[in-house]
Amino acid sequence: MRMVTGILTDFQAYAQRTGSDPANQKTRQNYGEWRATAHPDQTLLWPPARNGPCWCDSGREYKKCCGTPAKN
Numbered sequence: 001m002r003m004v005t006g007i008l009t010d011f012q013a014y015a016q017r018t019g020s021d022p023a024n025q026k027t028r029q030n031y032g033e034w035r036a037t038a039h040p041d042q043t044l045l046w047p048p049a050r051n052g053p054c055w056c057d058s059g060r061e062y063k064k065c066c067g068t069p070a071k072n
C-alpha cells in the first residue's frame, strides 16, 4: 500500500489534460496512479518503517509519532 501526495492545481491540470471530470472519484484514482508513476519520489509506503520518518511530516520517527497507540 502506498500513499500519494497530490496538489490541487496539478490535479485540475491532469483532469483537463485527460478530459476527465475532476468531481468523479475515478478521476482521483487515475490521478493517484498516474502521480505514483510520474512522481515516485512523492509516494510513501504504508505503513512507514518503524524507524523511518512519520508520514504526517512531524519530523519524528513513525514509532514515536503516529505509530504509537494513544495511551489512555
Ligand SMILES: [Zn+2]
Pocket: 054, 055, 056, 057, 058, 062, 065, 066, 067
Ligand atoms: Zn506522525
